[in-house]
Amino acid sequence: MKKEFVKHRFFWDLYAPIYDENRKHEEYLRNTNLNILKTYFHPGQTLIEIGCGTGIEAEEMIKHGCKVILTDVSFEMLKVARTKVGSNAQLINLPAEYIDSFKTKFDGAYSSFGVLNCITDVSSFFQKLHSILKPGSLFVASFINRWYWGDFIFFPLGITNYLKKRLKGWGYITLDGKEYNVIARFYSLNDIKKFSKDYFTIKKIYALPFLLPPAYLKPQERLPKGFFKLLQKIENLINPYFPFNYLAERIIVIFQRS
Ligand SMILES: C[S@@+](CC[C@H](N)C(=O)[O-])C[C@H]1O[C@@H](n2cnc3c(N)ncnc32)[C@H](O)[C@@H]1O
Numbered sequence: 001m002k003k004e005f006v007k008h009r010f011f012w013d014l015y016a017p018i019y020d021e022n023r024k025h026e027e028y029l030r031n032t033n034l035n036i037l038k039t040y041f042h043p044g045q046t047l048i049e050i051g052c053g054t055g056i057e058a059e060e061m062i063k064h065g066c067k068v069i070l071t072d073v074s075f076e077m078l079k080v081a082r083t084k085v086g087s088n089a090q091l092i093n094l095p096a097e098y099i100d101s102f103k104t105k106f107d108g109a110y111s112s113f114g115v116l117n118c119i120t121d122v123s124s125f126f127q128k129l130h131s132i133l134k135p136g137s138l139f140v141a142s143f144i145n146r147w148y149w150g151d152f153i154f155f156p157l158g159i160t161n162y163l164k165k166r167l168k169g170w171g172y173i174t175l176d177g178k179e180y181n182v183i184a185r186f187y188s189l190n191d192i193k194k195f196s197k198d199y200f201t202i203k204k205i206y207a208l209p210f211l212l213p214p215a216y217l218k219p220q221e222r223l224p225k226g227f228f229k230l231l232q233k234i235e236n237l238i239n240p241y242f243p244f245n246y247l248a249e250r251i252i253v254i255f256q257r258s
Helices: 004-022 026-042 056-063 075-086 096-101 122-131 163-170 191-198 225-238
Strands: 046-050 068-072 090-093 106-111 134-146 169-173 178-185 200-207 250-257
Touching: 004 075, 004 169, 004 178, 026 056, 026 250, 046 056, 046 096, 056 068, 056 075, 056 163, 068 075, 075 090, 096 122, 096 163, 122 134, 122 191, 163 169, 191 200, 191 250
Parallel strands: 046 068, 046 106, 068 090, 106 134
Antiparallel strands: 134 250, 169 178, 200 250
């Protein structure tokens, strides 16, 4: 049987050339994620990014003053990332499942926008990540949540059908309405806590987002500007608190290596 990451490689290679254009509507979430990364990581630190995609965040973190090693299972993603980071960073074609291949220990790590949802054995990933991080260093990860409150509204209204996939715990990834033979798994915060507990403690948890509609509903295009800004203000006040962070569409977790 093909390893899951081989299927992912095929899919993400295909997606790479159109990824940036296709994900523009995510910008309001991207900014929140980047602000959080810049709060927890400091200039001068050497970080490893897992599943860097087209290098959107690495480019910003390099500007922030960090040294970033970019890794991804997809060679085509790395090719696009190279056009952003130039010769300022090292890029390595490496599945997260082999992240312990490094002999160095890093000052921190991050992994954004659902890379964890592409991994089948997340416990083993945390164990491997632990082995390449300095004690006390941080890992900042954002992932798609299994329990999003909005699903229970959007599904009966016929707006989205994510509820079915999330209840099942996994679903095939779709791109422009076409379903591919690649699986994304939906993890709850409790799953992630269980997978990471032997290797990391959790410092903080943020919603991404709870109140603002998810990116796939394109709220920035559809909602009046003033209303969107108001929701954004409220979102920034509530996003680190229970129950908002547990029931968000995506979740950002700040882990500290034990
Ligand atoms: C939704 S994209 C996120 C990309 C990037 N982190 C971002 O914020 O835009 C998921 C990324 O994870 C990568 N990926 C999927 N499975 C992987 C694995 N097993 N190991 C490493 N990278 C993986 C894909 O190639 C893709 O670039």
